[in-house]
Amino acid sequence: MNYATFFYKNIFSAAFAFLCFGQLLNAQSKDSLHYPIKDRRGDGYSWQNRNPFDIRDTSLLKQNIEYDPKTKQYIIVETIGGKTYRRPTFLTFEEFQRIQARKAEVDYFKKRSQALATLNRKVARPKMQVFDKLFDRIFGVGKNGFKVDIKPQGSVDILAGYQGQVTKNPTLPEAARKNGGFDFDMNANLSVNANIGDKLKLPINYNTLANFDFENQLKLDYKGMDDEILKSFEAGNISWQSKGTLIPSTQNLFGLKTQLQFGKFYFTAALANQRSQRQSQTLQGGAATTQFQKKLDDYEENRHFLMGQYFRNNYNKAMKNLPVVNSQVQIQRIEVWVTNRTGATTDARDVVGLADLGENQPASPALIGDPNGTRPDNGSNNLYGKITVGNLNSPFRKPSQVTGLLQGLGLKPVDDFEKTFARKLTANEYYFNPQIGFVSINAQLQPDEVLGVAYQYTYNGKVYQVGEFSQDVALDSAQGIQRVLFLKLLKATSARINLPIWDLMMKNVYSLDLAGVSRDGFKLNVLYEQPSGGLKRYLPESAPAVSGLSLLRILNLDRLNNRNDPQPDGIFDFVEGFTILPQQGKIVFPVLEPFGKDLYELAFNNGVGLPA
Known part of the structure; x- marks a missing residue:
């Protein structure tokens, strides 16, 4: 009995365990992953x-x-x-x-x-969308529903390097044998094409290598719809198109322009700065005729110089009775030296420009002038004798010592002398008048450049010289260096109006901005602009002796007729080399201060100095 009971109990337990195990297997098969993760x-x-x-x-x-x-x-x-x-x-x-x-x-x-x-x-450039009814109304909807589309493109090229030059020339100073500098250049070519809606466009172009300024565009272009009052609005680079002749069309403007429509009435307005100029030329006999206009303060600076105070004091006198020149001076030989900015190695050396060289009345109190001298010469004062003691072996000839030695004489840099490494100009780089005594440089000098000359002239058959010529001061063979060359200083590194050399720069030469001027058809007038805006050929008020005379006549530019007879004819006196330099395209007034002291003396001081 007990055994049977135990047997049935075991059978029941085994069946129950088997049933639970089967259910567990079914549960695991249902909960397992379709793609199981394996370690x-x-x-x-x-x-x-x-x-x-x-x-x-x-x-x-x-x-x-x-x-x-x-x-x-x-x-x-x-x-x-x-x-x-x-x-x-x-x-x-x-x-x-x-x-x-x-x-x-x-x-x-x-x-x-x-x-x-x-x-x-590719650079991701997501197109921006703006969901706003006010935005759609003002700017409209662009292509494919996008509101803002910006497309920048371009390139920037940077070139950097060093450029140097070494010249193995024993005749040059050591510092002059090597020259060079950094070479840096940057070119940019950029463009932006931006669209805001379908009404506003922003085309922008910028190129540093553009040949013309109008190729660089900066513009805002707004175009309205057909049913809007505002038809267009432009800002930046704009143009003006006109169908009439009263207001002609104009290109290359920078400013604002708008167009409005009120029914059938169109209103267009522009406020801009004109960057272009309209010029007209007339061809007569195969030559071009050009009109020009200059103001009295448009004289050329740092290009035309008198060679000494003697020539300045006698300028008006020598030019008074053209074509007869009242001067016995005849310059036979000249050398012109300027600061060597081009890196030239030939005809280049250390020079010292002396402001009082050749002056009978030196400005420096440390010098003594010749009371009996009247004409410029190296012996006009004691300066040249002091610095050339020992001739070519003078210690003043050494480039490293000359500045200190000159200061020891009581001379001041810039005021009394300038030391620089200069080059000699060729004959086609300048023009000089051998009788009046002025030199004209083709290229305008920079404010910090030095100009010096050496010239030789005759007066009543006697030869005079100011400065030294390069062939007379040769190489120091013992030390292998160039000796310093002494010149007459015409321009220093500082333009001070209280210095005597300030008066040597001519302020009566005006450029015509062209070369090769012909006598035929050339006309020149000097006009007075009235406060009311009108132009007159004469002064409204003047001394009785010159009352009613034209400014051309008062300034001694109308003294001759077309046969060079002393008879005014109301036309500019075309005297080559004196009142005009035709090849250079320069007008030279026969008085040094045509709109200053000389005009006062001629027009208001009873005509004192007026030619007969």
Whole structure:
């Protein structure tokens, strides 16, 4: 009985356990993943399975690789919290080297692929959309519904380098044998094409290498719809188109322009600055006729100079009775030197310009003039004798000592002398008048450049000289350096109106902005602008002796007729080399201060100085 009961109990327990186990198996089969996640069988270093759907190892899992010198194997151990997570993996040296090489190869090609992808990747330029009814009403809707579209493009080129030149010429000072400087250049070509809606456009172009300014465009262009009052609004580079002749069409304007419509009435207005100029030329007999206009303060600076105070004091007298020149001076020889800014190596040397050289009345109190001298010469004062003691062996000839020695004589830099490394101009780089005594430089000098001359002239058959010529002061063969050349200073590095050399710069020469002027058809008038705006050929008020005379006549520009007889005819006296330099295109007034002291003396001081 007991045995049977125990037997049935065991059978029931086994059946119940089997039933529960079957239900558990069914539950596991229902809850398991369709694609189960399998743990890797080996270490993460040598395991080759790279299924992208597998979960990555947690950061708590640490991998350590050690080398066992006894077994000559690499041991790979994985731990979590300091405890071993998996069984260690053992690799021989060859296996470990093969795995390392494979990983290095994969990493190399992956980096190459990423670099190429970065270079070929297009810059993302998402188009902006604005969802606003007011925006749509003002600017409209652009293409494909996009409201703001900006397309910038262009390039910037930067060139940097150093350019130097070495000249192995023993006749040049050591400092002059090497010259150079940094060469830096940057070119930019940029453009932006922006659209805001379908009404507003912003075309912008900028190029530093553009041949003309109008090629660089900066513009705001707004176009209204057919049913709007505001038809267009432009800002920046605009143009004015006109169908009438009262207001002609104009290009290259910078400003504002708008067009409005009120029914059938169109209103167009513009407020702009005109960047272009309209010029007209008339061809007569194959030659072009051009009109020009100059103001009294438009004289050329730093280009025309008198060679000394003597020539300044006698200028008006010599030019008074043209074409007869009241001067017995005849310059036979001249050299012109300017600061060497071009890096020239021939006809270049150290020079010293002396302001009082050749002056009978020196401005420096340290010098003594010749009371009996009247004409410019090196012996007009004691300066040249002091600096040329010993002739070519004078210590003043040494470039390194001349500045200190001149200061020891009581002379001041800039005020009394200038030392510079200069080059000699060729004959086609300047013009000089041998009787009046002025020199005209083709290229305008910079404010900090020095100008000096040496000239030789005759007066009543006697020869005089101011300054030194380069061939007379040769190389110092003993020391292998160039001796300093002494010149007459005409322009210093500082333009001070209280210095005597300020008066040597001519302020009565005006440029016509063209060359090759012909006598035929040339006309010149000097006009007075009244406060009311009118122009007159004469002064409204003047001395009785010149009342009613034209300004051309008062300023001694109308003394001759077309046959050069002393009879005014109301036309400019075309006297080549004196009142006009036709090849250079310069007008030269026969008085030094035509709109200053000389005009006062001629027009208001009873005509004193007026030619007979």
